[in-house]
Amino acid sequence: MSSKARSTTQLLKALRQLMSDTKYVVQPVHAYIVPSGDAHLNEYISPCDCRREFISGFSGSAGTAVITQSQAALWVDGRYHVQAAVQVDDNWTIMKEGIKGTPSIPEWLSKALEEPETRVAVDPSVLRHSSWVNMEKELSAHGLSLIGDSRNLIDEIWEDQPARPNNPLMVLGLNFTGKTWNSKVANIREKLTEKSVSACVFTALDDIAWLLNLRGSDIPLNPVFYSYAIVSMTETRFFVDEGKVTSDVKQHLGEGSEEFVNIHPYSEFFSFLSSFVSSCSGKIWLSKASSQKIHSEVPENKKYVTENSAVAIMKAVKNDVEIEGMRNAHYKDAVTLCEFFSWLEKEVVHNNLTETEAATKLEQIKREQEDYISLSFDTISSSGPNAAICHYKAVAGEDRVIDNTSIYLLDSGAQYRDGTTDVTRTFHFGTPTAYQRECYTRVLKGHIQLATAIWPKGTKGCSLDCLARMHLWSAGLEYKHGTGHGVGSFLNVHEGPCAISPAHRLGEVALESGMIVTDEPGYYEDGKFGIRIENCMLIKEAQPSYNFKDIGFLQMEPITLVPISTKMIDPSLLTDKEVEWLNSYHNRCRDIISPLLQSAGKQQALDWLLKETEPLG
Secondary structure: OOOOOOOOHHHHHHHHHHHOOOOOOOOOOOEEEEOOOOOOOOOOOOHHHOHHHHHHOOOOOOOEEEEEOOOEEEEEOHHHHHHHHHHOOOOOEEEEOOOOOOOOHHHHHHHHOOOOOOEEEEOHHHOEHHHHHHHHHHHHHOOOEEEEOOOOHHHHHOOOOOOOOOOOOEEOOHHHHOOOHHHHHHHHHHHHHHHOOOEEEEOOHHHHHHHHOEEOOOEOOEOOOOOEEEEEOOOEEEEOOHHHOOHHHHHHOOOOOOOOOEEEOHHHHHHHHHHHHHHOOOOEEEEOOOEHHHHHOOOHHHEEEEOOOOOHHHHHOOOHHHHHHHHHHHHHHHHHHHHHHHHHHHHHHHOOOEHHHHHHHHHHHHOOOOOEEEEOOOOEEEEHHHHHOOOOOOOOOOOOEOOOOOEEEEEEOEEEOOEEOOEEEEEEOOOOOHHHHHHHHHHHHHHHHHHOOEEEOOOEHHHOHHHHHHHHHOOOOOOOOOOEEEOOOOOOOOEEEEEEOOOOOOOOOEOOOOOEEEEOOEEEEOOOEEEEOEEEEEEEEOOOOOOHHHOOEEEEEEOOOOOOOOOOOOHHHOOHHHHHHHHHHHHHHHHHHHHHHHHOOOHHHHHHHHHHOOOOO
């Protein structure tokens, strides 16, 4: 993460000129909204789609820029309050979501614009339909109108905009997916029949990758590819750049077989959709998470709209093969992290090792693992005050040296063919202060509280979130991010539609057995330190003593097996049950990971693992 804001003065000047130029807009617009997403509403996007970052300088994964003829404002959530303050120049006002008194975009625009300034524009291909509906309604209440202009004005001023990637596709075998694409399509057709719908339109890249058992590399660190898909009762159509499609992919998709996937050029999707809608007599299934542009192509009387896509929950609930693959991926990740931390602990004493050098070393170690593909997100290697920035990214030359006087937080993950990982650990290579130990222990207590919870089926994550916060709250402490997110199976590291967060999210569903979510409470003090403990957790059936009205109960099992620092703990704050949980967890780490380190001849890493998993108490 760059610590220097770049000037956006000339970019804003150029954009404002286009906002008034009828060569580029049908009528002059008075405000222009730049969301974070691309045409598929991905959280992580390709460099060619980083429009909000281009205009504002802010590189976080979420945020919205709004530009009028005289002002520019950036809305960011609690994960990015500190980062945005560092990255944007003084042309911008930072709107800190979650802070009392922060106006919404419509509220701010109602004061920033004056009659006859009423036209607010956005590219409808990069805004969710649900967001469009809400925004249009709120703007209208303030006498403003929302205009969809598919000519993206940022693209017009972005002179060196990178080209869209066109990387080849990868076929993922049944030994990794546990289910053929044909059977997945059959499941969708059962849903179409059940809901009396003629066809489904898929726009989310991870949905399509999962459905067709394909992976790609168009989005950095996310194994997905630019595409659309339509499934009807008789046909499956796949829209993708033809240069991506190898002979293996064609064979995989049934070329020459009775059941096959029709492959079309990516660029023909909207023209095909228009003609398909005209000829289709029944309803077409769309997700509210699709773009407004997609929704505008289908008349209201032909829409069947749900919060989530037809495959969202099927993808989130892993089958036995996917679960086994995710376990294996986390075993491999545990091996790499034991090797890394055993190396880092010695390097900190003898060398001026920087955050970026540590991150580079970790990636080198991960590359040695079988079926390694890439990182699953940019490694957060953060020391001291940088650890207080939740999604910090170290930049060589601007990063800190990792020393034995500061807390070190590492949030890392990887993409393996058999699964996706995401784990955070916090260490101190010297002596933590009493206050740091208290904060760490309260975070750990919250982690354990959620990890040991049993809850009735039908419960959403928003109902469990407070469990991870209660021990911080009791001391007047808090953190400004969600406690957990779903994780894909060799897919996106952040996967819906499940989550564990304070507020109910649009499309959030109840937690189900087979889902994999994170348990990651934290605590951060700006300019001082940050703490987070994160495990990936498998949700599974629980067997409590009773079963009220046969409703069924669920619980979690950690599949991350990396030691949790005991040096950072204040044992006096832990109950006997919490100590028992920690010791049991560390025994599992020893039992499963020790043999892997031993067989790989990684003695230093094994010694570190044994040291870090010594029983507490």
